[in-house]
Each structure stands twice: as structure tokens, then as C-alpha cells.
Amino acid sequence: MNQLRMFNMGQAAAYGMIQITLIVIVLFISNKFFGIKAEKAL
């Protein structure tokens, strides 16, 4: 487990954060402006 921290987990996480933000924005936009519910989009 400690070994895992040797890898570039930080960057993977940063990348993951960007993804999460993007998904949230897309869900928000499609709900707010197009009235599409999350379950439909997924």
C-alpha cells in the first residue's frame, strides 16, 4: 500500500478531480438548461 504512494497518484487524482468537475458541470447544465434528469442522461 505504501508502495502505491510512490506512483503518480497525485496526478491521477488531479486528473480525476478535473473529470469530476466536468461531469458535475455537464449534469448541472443539462438539468438546468435542458431540463434533463440525471437518470435519463446516464
Place this chain on the structure above:
Amino acid sequence: MASIKMENVQKAFGKTIAVDQLNLEIKEGEFFTFLGPSGCGKTTTLRMIAGFYYPTKGVVRFGDKDMTRVPPEKRNTGMVFQNYALFPHMTVFENVAFGLRVRKVSPADLKRRVLDALQKVRLESYSDRQVSQLSGGQQQRVALARALVIEPEILLLDEPLSNLDAKLRDEMRVEILRLQRDYKITTIYVTHDQAEALSMSDRIAVFNYGVCHQVGTPTEIYNRPANDFVASFIGEINLLTVQVEKVQQDNIEVALKGSEQPIKLNVENQAREGISILQTDVDLAVSIRPEAIRILDVTEEGMNIFKGKINSVQFFGSVVNVMVDVQDVSLRVDVFNTHDFGYFYQGKEVYVQLPEKQLRLIPVISGDAP
């Protein structure tokens, strides 16, 4: 403007035949109505004229041109849909302008014509609105303006008033008629509402189960129905199943089942086909409108006077509806409210007269006549 001719048209969807053996001729500038219950083939026929369906058999002509297989966009018809089918992503102006943009009309001309059309439907101040902000009646008028602005040869209206409430419907009826007279355009109007059909049309075609039963002016359709379906679909009617006893020079004698007294009919009121059906073996019925029957307090000299008993009296305001039992049949009689109908009451014995000129011998085709 164009006349429309449909020759021997049939439309089948798989094994179901939606329209069969249709022959129609619609004159230039005419307000023509397709009337019938839902699923009777009237909308299918309209869509064949618009080009959304191609007939399985037969020919559709506009004027002399064969349009049978011309795609809808090349027919130059203007159609108003039941749900209006306005483009939700466009403003009122853009909706009306759509057909002109397709035709590549110059911008200045386009603007003038769109505003002109909007003015005709009294919506000039709404041109920048989104269509979703309009009421049902206003949407209806946008749909009309959009169909009329392209100066179509034929205006097609598919149950345009069915989504409006009663008061708006009366208003739009007048509006549509006014526009039709203004543009002098050949118009086909599809409806299941007999009142709309009778009040608006120059001529009516009555449909049922894919067959056109009768074509005629509103008065012809009402007064001289071709068969029991047309008779009972439009207005109220008394249908009496009868057998022909005697055919003479100027009248026909028929007999009600179980009655010794014959009913005499005037030959003049019978259509030519009405006479010819005497030779075939179809069931026959005598039809008479409730308002044509006379109720008499005491018997008098005259033809077709029968003794009966009042079964029920219903008051409708302007009209009083009296059901009279004559032998085995029950006749509906409509009497105008003249403030002195008090002498009608249940159980009273009266005489009814069926005026011979108002009686019409018609074939029974639906098999459910009384």
C-alpha cells in the same frame, strides 16, 4: 388555386384498408369538408393530398397535373395540423417566415409578406414572441399564417379546432372562414364535428370505415342523406325499418313491420339512387328528422297520420323533445318552445303526422337501424 381530383383512390396499410374506391372532385376556391368519426379515413385522405402518404391505387390530380407520387415539399399545399406543429425553437416571425425562406424570397419581400400574414391573423404585435408563450388560439393563428403566407394552391386543415375550448372554437371558425374568403383558396377541412361541417362548408364528404358515403352541400347532406349512416351521423333522425308494398307513378307505399296502415312517400324527395335501390335486396328504412314530424291533438284528414302515446318529454330550452310510441316504434319529435307545450305529458294520447315530402327511403348499410 387548384381543383383536386381523386380517382379510384385506395390506401392500404399492410392488410388494413384505410381508404377504398374514393372518387372526389373538389372545385377551385371551394371550402370542402371531410366529415366522419375517428378512424374513418378522412385524415388519411387529407394526407394523401398533402403527400405524406402515397395511394396504394388510384390517381390524385391538382388541376390537370398528376400529383400522385409528388413528394410533399413540391405540392405547394399549406397544412394546419391538429397540434399546430409550430417549430418550438423559432419565434412567431421565424415560424411564419420558414416557408418563404425555403423558397428563397428576398429579405425585404419576406419581411413584408410575413408581417402582412401576421396582420391578417391579427398577431402583428406578437412577431418576436416564442411560440411557447402564446395561447392555444394564438398558436392556431400562427399555424394559419404560416400555411397561408406561402400562397399555397390548397389549404389543408386537419381538425384545427379540436384542441380549443368551445368559445374560442366559435371565434376561430369565423376567423378561418374570413381568411378563406380573403385568400379565395381551395380549402379542405377535416373534422368529426357535424356542426363545424354544416356551418362552414360549401360541400361535405361523409366518410365511414374508409368509404366516402355521400358528397353534397350541407343542406343536401342533412335533408337528403344517402343512407342510414349519413342520416344518423349528422343530426338526429328517426329511422323506421320498412318493406316496400307498392310503387306508383308519384308515390311509394311502404309498410312498417306489424302495422296495417301503410306509409306513403313522395317520389320527388327520393334521389335517383333511392329509387334504384328498390330493385336490389338491401334492407330499407324510412328516415325523417324529428323537427319534421307534426304532433296533433286530435286526428285530422291527411296522409300518414298515426295514433300514438307520449312516452317522455324533455325540455332543452329552445326545443322540446317528445318521444311518442307509435305501435312498436318510438318516434322522436322536436317541437319549438312556444310557451304552450304544457299539454304534452307522459301517457297522453296524440296523433303524429309524417309529412310525405319529408320522408326519405334509404338503404340500411350499418345493420343497426331500429
Place this chain on the structure above:
Amino acid sequence: MIKNRDTRLTVWLLLPVALVLVAYVLYPSLRTFIESLQKDGMISLGNYQDFFVQESKTNLEALWNSVYISLLSVLVSALIGIPLAFIFNRYDFPGRSFFSSAAILPIVLPSLVGVMAFMFLYGESGLVPNAIKDLFGLDKVPFKIGGVSGILIVHAYTMYVYFYMTVSAAINKIDPSLEEAAYNLGANKFKVFWKVTFPLLTPAIVAASLLVFMISMASFSAPFFLAGGYRVLSLQIYFSKINGDMEIAATQSVILSIVSISFLLFMRWYQNRKDYRMASKGIGAHRSEVKNPFMKWVMVVTGIIGVIILLLPHFTILLLSLVPDGTWTFQTYPTVFNVENYRLLFEDPNIFKPLRNSLLMAVIATLANLVFGVIASYVLVKRKFVGKSLVDILVMIPWALPATVIGMNLIFAFNEPSVFSFGQILVGTFWILPLAYFIRHIPLVVRSTNAVLEQLDDSIEEAARNLGAKWFYTFRRVIFPIIMPGVLSGTLLAFIESVGNSRPRSCCTRFQTGPYPLKS
């Protein structure tokens, strides 16, 4: 034969759709199937025989593990999702609407990132067990997750949302007067639930169960990282491929495909069955307010704790992203925080270039998805033709197939030149990844476009044609602008998932070359 131009148009639209589906969905699957029939240069069922009667039973064990983990995942997800749906849709208490939206948060966590977060949170040297250990001065960590229970916890966390969303939607569609009628007829609460409410929810529950089952069967990251390569079928395929046993990998892929596709077909059949639709329209939500103040506060506090637990993984990712490379190795808690990782992500060419590449791949795949999805959806929804349900099934297949299997199919199909790759070998080139993303996201874009196209009345198109517009003009100026929102949301999600998927691959390659013990 072609009777009129509308039929001709249908054919012209259908042709490319069918071609793409045959070339990139059907053909690769067939190639895998053919490959699985090869044993020692001969065509035989030997591989299948090996699969089922192999002495070590590893394959059978993997199949069994996959199935039973998936069944347990369904059970656990249902046990969390269904009650939550009831609580949030039937009771009113302070913060209800906030909690109910927070409940879908797990869905925004990409799977690999989610597994990573769980490892850092609850693993052996995870933050939560260690925090408890330090707090109470324990000798050892009180608990850690891993193995089957670890997989199940991650699955439950990410997949209960499917139950929650579908059952919520179904609950809101139930006409309250149905239940009221049952009470009126003298049924008690328990009876009303089992005899009225529950039967009405069955379609939604079945749909969610099948969905969760299929996703669990495909699950890769959780068994791989969290359970140390626990023997499930999707992992076995990967190991066989790495070991070079391509025929075995093909056989395993075919078996996993068969399981997944039969679930897909069962689901289609079930959904197309006549279900109970509500006869009444326009039903208002009816929630009973929680009156008892004690219960009310219990619910609010539980809700807050629940939201914190739900958000911990997201928070962990945020925390991890702020810890620079190499500063958190043997310490229990990280000490240094800055935005170094984000800076590197955009500046270091060694990192930025693959990132840019993967973005480019995602853009290409998404554009292809957009064009294909719109045409395919239009043909499926608005046109009539023979064989529609076949096309529909082909469109849905990539959704049922686990990503591992799609990858294998592509390898078998395009590691040699074929007509469908214009005579090129695609494996090992830039193009294989965009192609994989494209195939993977066909169902997503087509389904979201279907949803809007089905609501678009046919008369809109007819009105435009009637006004003189040709089909293409109508499509461009009327249909496309109207369906745009639905298309866009589906396409954007496809794009995000494509971007998201690109990372797991590069992570995996890193792990392969590193000292991380890959094999179980």
C-alpha cells in the same frame, strides 16, 4: 423495388448505420468467437472444454466469483437504494431535497478514481482506520477493507444510485389514489405496501437489478486494485492476454459476452412486456411530513452523516490531488499541500502530451459518436424498416459488453488488415483508442437522442416538408436544433467518459512496468 424517395432515403440513412454496426460491433465479436474456436491450429471446441473441465478450475472459479459478486452487489445496492428512495420521496423533513440530490453524488466519481479513493480512505494504511487507531491509541488498525467485502463495498457505494434513481422515478409515477383506494378498502399499511406499492415498483427494481448485475460483471478496477487481483472473469481475460494465451482470452471473452448479452436481451424482453402504466395523469408528489421532533432530528443527523460518508471519496481525491509527488510515502498523513500536480498536468510535456493526445482521441471519438448517434437514432425512431429490432440490439450490445471484452474484440478484429480498417493494422496505432471509445459510447448517445426524438411529434417534420423544405433542409433547420439538448447531454457525457477512460490505461501501463505486484 424502391417505391418512392422516402423509402430510398431510409435506405440511404440505414446503410451507413448498418455498415458501422456490422464493422465495429458485430465483426469484432465474431472474430473473437472464431479465435476462441482455434486450438493448436485446429478448429474445435477444445477451449470451451478446457474452460469448463480444466483441472485447476480457475476459469470456472472466476465465472462463479463474477456471478456471485454481481448477485451480492445487486442485493446490497438494492438494500441501500430502495429504502433511500422511499425515505426521500415519501417523507418530508428539513434538508430533504438537499439530501436527495446528494444521494446521486457517487455517480460523478469515475470508477478507477473511486477505487483509488476507497483504498486511501479505508485500506490498510487508509486515513479512516489510522485516524481511529491514533484517536483511541490502538495497536493495530481496527479494520481495513479488501478482498470480496472490499469489492462489495465499492460496488454498493457506486451502484445503489441506479436503484435509488429508477425506484424514485417509479415511486413518483404511482398515483397516490391507488394506495388511498386500498386503504379505503380496509387494507393496513403492510398489506398496501406488499399488494399495491411493491408490485407497481417491480419493473423499476428489475431494470435496476439487471443494470447493476451487468456493471458488476464488467467491474475491473475494484477487483484489480482493491482485492489484489481477485479472480473474476473480467480480470482473467486481462491476465490471459498478458500471458499471451490469446485463445483462452477469446474463450473467456465469449463466455462473459454471452452472460452479459443474455441479460441485455432479458432486460429488453422484460421492458417490452406490457407493464402497468398509470391510467391517470399529472400526479402530484405526496409526502408525509415527519412530525415527531425526535425522529425528525434523527433523520437530519443521519442525513448529514450520510452525506459526509458519500462525499469522503470525493474529498479524498481532492486531498490526494493536492499532495505533491513523493511527499507522502511512509507518513500516516500527508504533510505537504500545493497545486503542483495541477501545474504539472498542464506544464510537464511528458504528462501534458499524453493528456493532449487523450483529449484529441476523445474529441475524435465524440464527433463520430455525435454523427453516428444522430443518424442511427433518427432512423430507429422515425423510420420504418424491416429488421429494426436487430439494429436496435446491435446498438445496445456495446453497453452490455464489459470494456475488457470490447478491447479484446478490437484486438482480434484489427490486429491484421481488414476491409473495415481500410486495409490497415489498427492495433498499436493512434486510431484503436478513439475507435474503442466510439464503440463504447454508441448506446449512450443513441439512447439520449432517442429520448428526445421520441418526444418530437412527427407533425413537426411534416409541417416543414409541407412548407416546401426538402428532407435535409428540414433536418438541419428544424429537427436537429430541436433535439440538440438531448444530443448534447449524451455527447458531452460520452466525451467526459472518453477523457476519463484514457487515464486508467496510462495508469495500468505505469503499474505494469513498476514494482506493483500485478499478478495475484
